[in-house]
Amino acid sequence: xxxxxSDKVNxxxxxxxxxxxxxxxPETTNLGIGEPDFKTPEYIKKAAKKAINQGYTSYTPNxxxxxxxxxxxxxxxxxxxxTTPEQIxxxxxxxxxxxxxxxTYINNGDDVLIPDPGFVSYRPxxxxxxxxxxxxxxxxxxxxxINPEILKEKITKKTTTLFLNxxxxxxxxxxxxxxxxxxxxxxxxxxxxIISDEVYSEMIYEGKHTSPAKYNPETATINxxxxxxxxxxxxxxxxxxxxxxxNQMLKIHxxxxxxxxxxxxxxxxxxxxKDKFPEKSSQxxxxxxxxxxxxxxxxxxxxxxxxxxxxxIYPDISSKGNDxxxxxxxxxxxxxxxxxxxxxxxxxxxxxIRISYSATKKDINKLIQTLKEI
Numbered sequence: 057x058x059x060x061x062s063d064k065v066n067x068x069x070x071x072x073x074x075x076x077x078x079x080x081x082p083e084t085t086n087l088g089i090g091e092p093d094f095k096t097p098e099y100i101k102k103a104a105k106k107a108i109n110q111g112y113t114s115y116t117p118n119x120x121x122x123x124x125x126x127x128x129x130x131x132x133x134x135x136x137x138x139t140t141p142e143q144i145x146x147x148x149x150x151x152x153x154x155x156x157x158x159x160t161y162i163n164n165g166d167d168v169l170i171p172d173p174g175f176v177s178y179r180p181x182x183x184x185x186x187x188x189x190x191x192x193x194x195x196x197x198x199x200x201x202i203n204p205e206i207l208k209e210k211i212t213k214k215t216t217t218l219f220l221n222x223x224x225x226x227x228x229x230x231x232x233x234x235x236x237x238x239x240x241x242x243x244x245x246x247x248x249x250i251i252s253d254e255v256y257s258e259m260i261y262e263g264k265h266t267s268p269a270k271y272n273p274e275t276a277t278i279n280x281x282x283x284x285x286x287x288x289x290x291x292x293x294x295x296x297x298x299x300x301x302x303n304q305m306l307k308i309h310x311x312x313x314x315x316x317x318x319x320x321x322x323x324x325x326x327x328x329x330k331d332k333f334p335e336k337s338s339q340x341x342x343x344x345x346x347x348x349x350x351x352x353x354x355x356x357x358x359x360x361x362x363x364x365x366x367x368x369i370y371p372d373i374s375s376k377g378n379d380x381x382x383x384x385x386x387x388x389x390x391x392x393x394x395x396x397x398x399x400x401x402x403x404x405x406x407x408x409i410r411i412s413y414s415a416t417k418k419d420i421n422k423l424i425q426t427l428k429e430i
Contacts, residue, residue, distance in 0.1 A: 068180050072398045076383070080392055085419045088392040090225065091288040092367070093414045094340070097333050100285060103326035107319045116315045118306060120146025120294070124321050127328040128294050135257065136270040137277055139296045145309055146316045146324075150255050150280040150293035154181055155312075156305040157251045157276045157295060158217075162187040167214040171202070172400030173226055173370065173408070175253065178219045187217070191401050196372065199361050200227035204238040211242075217249045220268060223256040226399045226410035227370040228345075228363020233266045240272035250275045255293075256366040258284045258334040261342040263364055274298060283367075284334050285327040290320040341367050341413070344420060348413045351424035358427065367414040370396065374407035376430060382409055385430040391423055 076088055119125060125141035132139055147153040154177060162168055164186035170178045172191035179189040192210055194200040202220070220239070222231040231239070243250050250268050252275050257265045269275040280293035293316075295305065327333075345363055352360045352371050360371035373382045379395035386393055396408030413420055 064184055064186075067183050071176065073176065073394055076387075076392055076394065079387060081390065084390045084392055085415075085422050086392045087411050087413070087415050087419060087423050088394045089412055090368075091414065092283060092286045092337065092341075093416065094286050094337060096286050096290070097327075099330065100287065100323050100327050104319050104323040107322035112318050112322050114318060116146075116318050116321060118310050118315055119144065119302075120316055121318075121321050121325065124325040124328075125294075127325050128296070131328050132277070132279075132296060135254075135265060135267045137267055137296065138269075138273070140299075143299050143302050144294055144296045145302060145305055146321060147293045147295060147309065148313055148316050149282060149291045150253065150278050151177065152309075152313060152316075153278040153280075153293045153295035154178070154251070154253065155184075156308050157278065157297075158182060158185040158187070159308050160301060160305050161217050161249045161251065161276070163216070165214060166216040167212050169207070169210055169215060169218045169248075170400075171219060171221055171224070172402050173200070173396065173405050174219065174400060175221055175225045176398055182217075188214070190215070192218070193402060194224075194227070194229070196361065196404070200224060200229040200370070202231050202235055202239060204235065204242060207239060207242055211246055211248070215246065215248055217251060218243055219251050219253065221253040222265070223259060223363075223365025224368075225256065225366055226368045226394070226396075227361065228366045228368050229361070230260065230263050230364040231266065232263060236266045236268055237271050240268050240275070243268075244272055244274075252277050254279045255283050259338050259341055259367060260365040261338070261345055261363070265365075269296075276301060281324045281327050284337075285324075286337070287320075287324070287327065290317070290323060292316055292320045292324040344413045344415070344417065345369070347417060348411065348420050348424065351421070352427070355424070355428055367412055369411050369413060370408050371411070372407050373409055373427070376427075378406045379409050380406075382430065386423075386426060389426045389430065391426050393423070
């Protein structure tokens with residue numbers, strides 16, 4: 057049989073990050089992976105065991121358990137996001153939530169503005185939905201924050217959707233209140249739908265997190281327990297948006313997923329009820345941020361911005377070669393980071409690598425030292 061694959065699939069490239077990880081050996085120091093290096097807290101694991109023993113092993117409502125959606129509603133209120141349980145879908149990680157939003161808002165031929173550098177999934181998800189990924193430049197000299205004037209310049213007659221991500225993957229930048237407000241006003245003036253990815257909202261070391269939904273209630277806001285509670289493998293995210301939007305997303309969710317994992321939902325419910333763990337983990341990450349920032353700043357061959365949030369740093373390594381050459385040299389020393397070109401189409405990304413400092417202090421020191429040696 058002659059195999060034929062869809063144009064959408066053929067337009068996609070395999071994840072460069074996963075390809076790198078496939079090259080990792082047992083002795084490799086991995087500072088490329090985008091997940092916390094701490095374990096799921098015991099009280100959350102106990103909640104999962106309790107859920108199993110109580111028989112929560114069947115399908116749940118499509119939107120997720122009502123009790124969990126109420127906890128999500130309470131949690132979001134601290135960021136001035138006004139929502140209801142009916143305006144929330146619990147998803148299999150933030151990844152599914154992003155997919156639902158893209159499929160709901162993006163039509164064939166739409167121009168979709170994507171932060172560049174930005175999270176790797178936005179472009180392929182836009183392509184799968186039939187849209188045209190369009191770079192929204194984030195400049196190093198502006199600390200990789202969104203510039204409302206550049207946003208205006210990039211809007212076309214076909215622009216329908218804007219992805220936002222703050223704190224940022226891969227740069228650690230945080231858009232401040234003034235910038236967020238300006239962006240929401242521009243989006244409203246041009247009838248542009250905002251999809252706001254806020255999975256690092258608890259990991260902030262300077263400034264405060266401002267959600268676009270505070271100013272624009274039409275925003276689709278996405279978050280998850282994955283990073284905040286060290287639950288990446290539990291696959292629980294969520295999306296909130298106007299109820300009509302959620303009803304459209306629900307049609308897709310019903311067919312591709314049915315519901316998020318029942319036991320994980322119960323564990324997430326317990327996680328959200330106790331908010332002290334994120335404070336402790338954030339303090340630990342801040343110490344590691346300070347460690348890697350100081351180490352890189354002491355290297356005269358490297359330029360770097362100071363991350364304000366998330367657990368990534370995006371240094372300019374161009375004096376040592378382009379991103380691929382530096383990544384290869386690191387691999388030869390059994391250290392993994394991610395090439396900057398993975399995060400966008402702008403040529404300047406080739407001057408950078410992404411490092412995850414959610415690692416042991418020993419591993420961070422190894423990377424700092426290895427970058428000095430290569």
